[in-house]
Amino acid sequence: MGKEEKRDLAxxxxxxxxxxLGVSLxxxxxxxxxxxxxxxxxxxxxxAVAYNLINGITGQFSLGPNGFMAIGGYTVAILMLxxxxxxxxxxxxxxxxxxxxxxxxxxxxxxxxxLGGLASxxxxxxxxxxxxxxxxxxxxxxxxxxxxxxNVLANNFIPLTNGALGIKGIPEYTNLWWxxxxxxxxxxxxxxxxxxSFGRALKAIRxxxxxxxxxxxxxxxxxxxxxxxxxxxxxxxxxxxVTLISTVSPSLFTFTMTFNLLIIIVLxxxxxxxxxxxxxxxxxxxxEILRVVEAPITIGAWTFPGIPGMRMVVFSVLLVVMMIFxxxxxxxxxxxxxxxxxxxxxxxxIKIEK
Amino acid sequence: MKNKEPxxxxxxxxxxxxxxxxxxxFSLQLFSGDLVGLIGPNGAGxxxxxxxxxxxxxxxxxxxxxxxxxxxxxxxxxxTTVGIARTFQNIRLFGNLTVLENVLVSFHVRLRSSxxxxxxxxxxxxxxxxxxxxxxxxxxxxxGLEDVxxxxxxxxPYGEQRRLEIARALATHPSLLLLDEPAAGMNPQETxxxxxxxxxxxxxxxxxxxxxxxxxxVVMGIxxxxxxxxxxxxxxxxxxxxxxNNSRVIEAYLGVED
Amino acid sequence: xxxxxxxxxxxxxxxxxxxxxxxxxxFMLGAYFSFFMIGIFLLxxxxxxxIGVVLCSIVGMSIERVAYRPLRNAPRISALITxxxxxxxxxxxxxxxxxxxxxxxxxPELMKNVYILAGARIQGxxxxxxxxxxxxxLVLLYLVYRTKMGMAMRAVSKDMETTRLMGVxxxxxxxYTFALxxxxxxxxxxLWACKYPQINPLMGTFPGWKAFTAAVVGxxxxxxxxxxxxxxxxxxxxMIVAFFPSLSGYRDAFVFSILIIxxxxxxxxxxxxxxxxxx
Numbered sequence: 059m060g061k062e063e064k065r066d067l068a069x070x071x072x073x074x075x076x077x078x079l080g081v082s083l084x085x086x087x088x089x090x091x092x093x094x095x096x097x098x099x100x101x102x103x104x105x106a107v108a109y110n111l112i113n114g115i116t117g118q119f120s121l122g123p124n125g126f127m128a129i130g131g132y133t134v135a136i137l138m139l140x141x142x143x144x145x146x147x148x149x150x151x152x153x154x155x156x157x158x159x160x161x162x163x164x165x166x167x168x169x170x171x172x173l174g175g176l177a178s179x180x181x182x183x184x185x186x187x188x189x190x191x192x193x194x195x196x197x198x199x200x201x202x203x204x205x206x207x208x209n210v211l212a213n214n215f216i217p218l219t220n221g222a223l224g225i226k227g228i229p230e231y232t233n234l235w236w237x238x239x240x241x242x243x244x245x246x247x248x249x250x251x252x253x254x255s256f257g258r259a260l261k262a263i264r265x266x267x268x269x270x271x272x273x274x275x276x277x278x279x280x281x282x283x284x285x286x287x288x289x290x291x292x293x294x295x296x297x298x299x300v301t302l303i304s305t306v307s308p309s310l311f312t313f314t315m316t317f318n319l320l321i322i323i324v325l326x327x328x329x330x331x332x333x334x335x336x337x338x339x340x341x342x343x344x345x346e347i348l349r350v351v352e353a354p355i356t357i358g359a360w361t362f363p364g365i366p367g368m369r370m371v372v373f374s375v376l377l378v379v380m381m382i383f384x385x386x387x388x389x390x391x392x393x394x395x396x397x398x399x400x401x402x403x404x405x406x407x408i409k410i411e412k
Numbered sequence: 413m414k415n416k417e418p419x420x421x422x423x424x425x426x427x428x429x430x431x432x433x434x435x436x437x438f439s440l441q442l443f444s445g446d447l448v449g450l451i452g453p454n455g456a457g458x459x460x461x462x463x464x465x466x467x468x469x470x471x472x473x474x475x476x477x478x479x480x481x482x483x484x485x486x487x488x489x490x491x492t493t494v495g496i497a498r499t500f501q502n503i504r505l506f507g508n509l510t511v512l513e514n515v516l517v518s519f520h521v522r523l524r525s526s527x528x529x530x531x532x533x534x535x536x537x538x539x540x541x542x543x544x545x546x547x548x549x550x551x552x553x554x555x556g557l558e559d560v561x562x563x564x565x566x567x568x569p570y571g572e573q574r575r576l577e578i579a580r581a582l583a584t585h586p587s588l589l590l591l592d593e594p595a596a597g598m599n600p601q602e603t604x605x606x607x608x609x610x611x612x613x614x615x616x617x618x619x620x621x622x623x624x625x626x627x628x629x630v631v632m633g634i635x636x637x638x639x640x641x642x643x644x645x646x647x648x649x650x651x652x653x654x655x656x657n658n659s660r661v662i663e664a665y666l667g668v669e670d
Numbered sequence: 671x672x673x674x675x676x677x678x679x680x681x682x683x684x685x686x687x688x689x690x691x692x693x694x695x696x697f698m699l700g701a702y703f704s705f706f707m708i709g710i711f712l713l714x715x716x717x718x719x720x721i722g723v724v725l726c727s728i729v730g731m732s733i734e735r736v737a738y739r740p741l742r743n744a745p746r747i748s749a750l751i752t753x754x755x756x757x758x759x760x761x762x763x764x765x766x767x768x769x770x771x772x773x774x775x776x777x778p779e780l781m782k783n784v785y786i787l788a789g790a791r792i793q794g795x796x797x798x799x800x801x802x803x804x805x806x807x808l809v810l811l812y813l814v815y816r817t818k819m820g821m822a823m824r825a826v827s828k829d830m831e832t833t834r835l836m837g838v839x840x841x842x843x844x845x846y847t848f849a850l851x852x853x854x855x856x857x858x859x860x861l862w863a864c865k866y867p868q869i870n871p872l873m874g875t876f877p878g879w880k881a882f883t884a885a886v887v888g889x890x891x892x893x894x895x896x897x898x899x900x901x902x903x904x905x906x907x908x909m910i911v912a913f914f915p916s917l918s919g920y921r922d923a924f925v926f927s928i929l930i931i932x933x934x935x936x937x938x939x940x941x942x943x944x945x946x947x948x949x
Contacts (some may be wrong), residue, residue, distance in 0.1 A: 377751065
């Protein structure tokens with residue numbers, strides 16, 4: 059490894075250590091509400107970075123990440139749900155074999171997460187093979203359709219998913235350790251991919267498919283790779299999510315979830331990983347802050363009645379406005395790299411010396 | 413000295429799009445080291461021939477033999493791996509990527525590492541990455557773009573964009589290079605430089621070059637052989653002198669000379 | 671009923687090559703506008719509907735003006751994202767302003783009457799909706815194929831640049847297309863509300879997608895095809911419910927699957943045209 063890469067890796071590991079330290083401090087001192095928001099933010103990071111891979115970097119407009127998150131979420135839920143709960147929750151129709159006969163113990167949580175991701179990745183493979191041949195808008199429709207189909211399945215395939223009632227009582231394994239680790243390592247891996255030759259190939263596909271193919275890039279295989287990887291991380295995010303809130307139901311993974319992810323990556327800049335990380339956090343906090351807007355506000359003697367749903371209005375306006383005026387998002391496809399940080403510090407130092 | 417076996421042999425290529433015959437019974441042979449031009453009025457089917465060779469279109473009839481292998485119907489990415497590279501009539505650069513990245517894309521096809529290697533930041537990947545960066549820099553130096561490697565491709569002036577397209581094609585290590593109207597939109601001085609450039613890369617990189625052009629100065633200036641198309645068919649083939657005096661060619665063009 | 675919506679989709683797509691995600695929501699607006707006109711302003715039914723539909727048109731045109739026109743030259747993805755945003759905006763605005771609880775839509779006597787035909791009880795609605803749809807289609811066909819406006823619309827769909835060079839005000843044509851498409855959606859919304867008299871802000875989503883399926887099945891870009899597609903999808907839905915009652919929950923999934931299959935296998939639909947990219 060060259061000098062620069064070694065330095066970057068070292069800096070990254072140091073950052074990781076700092077973050078881990080931060081987590082142990084946070085667990086001790088921050089209130090659980092704040093921790094809940096941080097957890098959600100980290101999960102959004104995983105999902106958003108995955109979504110940015112297929113939408114922003116490869117330029118293939120998929121509207122189906124909610125489906126992949128659902129698959130991952132349900133897989134983890136079914137695997138981890140203790141047998142006692144399985145009896146109780148599935149009272150309409152018992153859970154189908156073999157899932158009703160076993161349940162993962164807590165130390166197999168990481169395995170469950172991987173399996174959730176794998177299940178989503180498999181689904182992505184199955185979906186991707188036919189649909190990735192479609193052109194832009196058609197691909198969007200097809201992936202949207204897939205997301206909806208998964209939703210309908212979740213609602214109706216009662217022996218597996220318990221239908222609209224969902225599954226309750228999933229043990230809460232997720233905590234800040236898990237979410238931050240997954241967030242960190244997924245960003246690390248996807249960033250690594252994006253900056254590599256593969257990333258360039260994917261971006262080339264986004265920029266000009268015909269030229270990319272003429273330079274030797276196999277369009278189908280690379281689109282599929284991006285799609286499947288995206289599916290994997292989305293599935294993991296879904297799995298983390300259900301074990302965070304200890305329930306899963308079809309209403310969690312509707313198109314609204316896709317919409318949220320869409321806002322996150324558009325705001326952060328399609329194709330910018332660092333952008334998505336930052337906007338994922340902003341979004342998680344914004345969601346909470348805007349909850350205030352939805353509850354009744356009392357100023358002086360007047361009480362403004364709460365407007366539920368105002369959040370989404372704000373978000374959708376934001377999205378449309380961004381698309382019209384500031385399409386490149388916060389980061390516009392650029393990234394923060396260690397090199398940039400060092401240059402920035404150096405410039406500050408020179409200023410101070412002067 | 414030329415080989416006896418042709419490097420590229422196009423045999424009776426015919427392709428039609430929904431009733432319109434774009435190329436009809438087109439045959440041509442290129443030998444290693446040749447610099448051949450393809451000319452003809454607009455709509456004659458020249459770019460279509462290119463697209464047939466590089467696999468964007470599949471011929472209805474006929475064969476394409478490259479280095480002894482039948483590559484008819486191969487998809488464009490595979491065609492590139494066997495050693496044929498091309499540029500496009502309307503420049504197709506990767507606009508948002510830097511100049512260096514545009515060239516690096518061409519190296520991807522020969523990458524040994526799997527996709528997991530960069531994700532896990534394995535040293536084996538970084539070694540490969542450094543090697544291809546080095547080679548990419550050298551290539552950009554050879555075409556005179558070493559000062560702008562970090563610029564966005566779409567920000568380059570037109571002439572440099574054309575050179576970048578050529579550099580990108582060269583990065584795929586081709587034996588045969590197809591240039592589609594490389595001089596389009598250039599002023600006389602740029603055209604002169606381009607002519608010298610094409611001859612230089614042919615010698616430096618041991619290429620065979622097949623080019624489409626409308627600018628007769630370029631064609632007559634550097635091509636050793638010229639094929640002429642009209643309405644999808646080859647109507648003449650020969651040295652520049654022969655073509656210049658060929659009555660059918662003159663007819664087809666009605667005396668169009670730059 | 672899907673036919674009307676489908677035609678609207680097809681119109682916009684044919685001309686701009688653009689899928690208006692928000693179309694289904696305009697449909698919902700049609701129902702709501704009419705509802706308000708009738709309920710709040712106590713207008714006679716038919717007048718309320720007309721005003722409601724006109725309002726729909728206006729909304730459709732403003733969406734085009736505000737949200738889509740600035741992005742006319744942007745990469746396709748941007749326009750799609752914006753469409754999604756607009757769709758969400760309308761839906762949520764609806765949720766915010768009128769609440770999620772369904773409201774009852776007043777139905778005219780004509781629609782409510784129950785006729786007895788061959789032993790089965792059929793609502794007036796079931797008669798009128800197809801009749802009105804066909805009427806609308808005929809009017810539309812006349813507009814598109816016989817009037818100057820219609821010709822201009824078709825010209826734009828074939829080649830926007832050339833049409834512009836010929837002195838046609840392309841922007842106005844596009845506005846007109848949206849107006850027409852939105853009006854159709856509005857009418858569709860009202861008719862739907864007659865059949866299922868509960869209206870709520872999210873009612874536009876599923877019918878919207880099914881109508882899109884219909885447009886694709888029939889051939890995107892082709893008006894008659896959209897009509898045909900609409901009938902087919904409607905039929906399929908009814909058949910599923912009739913013959914496989916236990917699967918009726920899967921009805922929507924079915925329609926989507928049809929959509930996906932068609933997109934894969936025959937994107938030009940039954941009557942439509944394909945678009946190829948030139949190298």
